[in-house]
Amino acid sequence: MSSTGQPGTRAVRIGSLIVGEGPAVVFAGRPSPAPQADGRVDAPPDGCRVSLARLRPEDRHDAVAAARAVWDGPLLVEPGSADDLPAVAAHADGVIVSAGDAGDAGDAGDKALVRTAARLGLPLVVRRGPASVDEWLAAAAACLDAGAAGVVLCEDGVRAADGHLSVDLGLARAARERGGHPVLVSPGDDAGLAAAVVAAGADGLWLDEDAPAGHAEAAREAVVVVGALVREERPAGIPAARGAIDRADAALAVILERRAALAGVVQRLKPVGGFAGRDLERERRIVAAMARRAPRLGEARLAPIMKAVIESGLHLAEEARSASGENGREHSPEDRPAGTAGAQALAGGRQDHD
Known part of the structure; x- marks a missing residue:
């Protein structure tokens, strides 16, 4: 990552959203129409996601369809098994996979799932988890070799025994510079860290699916205010320039x-x-x-x-x-x-x- 923007990064299109070019983006869980206590409705994120591994197999297809029904923007889905891929192909704009599953450390079944997901021709978001930079980049390369339309790295952090989510901005920066892939970074459990993530040059914020109300708004404010100061933009048209x-x-x-x-x-x-x-x-x-x-x-x-x-x-x-x-x-x-x-x-x- 670079605090001055995106030079050298291969931008990736996820649905209508371009990651790695222009302003940083915000990914969260499904948007909630419920107003806050003061009557405001949170501004929606740029993209949403659904993790199917958290659901019973029989509920997964309906969960993806329901997410698409209430959200027409970029939708990422993390499959729990190969049986989920038809629903992913039908409704999702991108697939979430783990670096551990795609790399050499993954078992045969996990690797097969990642390869099959890559062959859908959708962009893949590769979550780091506990992987090293080398393992993370190797997993990204494997996804591209298998046919993914593009790769976005995601530094989603590692949760310690005490429940604290630890995020490594330096490691994310190194992966971005070495691999040339856009990087999404989680601000952890503190929405106030969203500004630090944007200031470090991340291409987007990766919010927890169960993030409290207001976290997406804080992330959006960081993208607007901090990003305007540190992120280089080269708009190609009048709407983007404005x-x-x-x-x-x-x-x-x-x-x-x-x-x-x-x-x-x-x-x-x-x-x-x-x-x-x-x-x-x-x-x-x-x-x-x-x-x-x-x-x-x-x-x-x-x-x-x-x-x-x-x-x-x-x-x-x-x-x-x-x-x-x-x-x-x-x-x-x-x-x-x-x-x-x-x-x-x-x-x-x-x-x-x-």
Whole structure:
């Protein structure tokens, strides 16, 4: 994996979803239409999955059909035996297999199941389990040799004796770089780790089938906000480009909200806060530092942007102070720099200030 995106990865199509190209994706169990306590309905994941090994053999075909009936998006199915493959072929967009079953350590029956599943011509998601990187990649190669339409690796973690799910991001990164396959990673039992998974460069999040309500929403937020900062995208059309812009705007909104909150703290700590206490030299340094990270925009274009950001934060801080009764005095127009003078100051001009 790479924190800068997907170069070198062979993207895999699962139904209508492309894994390994564009934004990271979220796979979970079947979507639930049940609203949360506040009446909201969780945003659906990008793809869903069903594990048939958990069900009685006589219930498996109906379970796959039922999942497809309520979900028309990408559907992954993990067969429990070769008898499940007709239902998989009829309803699924991809097959889930275990690296241990596909590799040299698997018994003859498990290997035969994986080979037969690969011959369905669907993409395969290869779960690592306790396999090493070499065993994992060997299993992926065996699936491709058997006819799979593509392979996605899945670092689903290993559950310890105490019940804790341990996920190895470093190992997933190594497998992605060596094999060139997209990688899905489980955030474990803590939805808060979804951001770490996306920041590490995973191509998608693999949520537990029984994940509590809200985990898919947390994963989606990580994909949008964190992914916009660390994941490279090369949209080929207008809808994809607008989607990427929307994700960048969402991340920008979160950053602006946080900046405004921190600026409010500074205003409370300064001897003279608000517009009267502006430090224009610091504002110039802020613009210069930002220009080093955004050279195409440069200081001239960043200056009016940051002027608006800073003054919005100052207005917010003054409104909060007035509302809390700390200082109800309204600043006079003389306390506030004129728009033209303020823009000149941010662009490098001189202006006296307190």
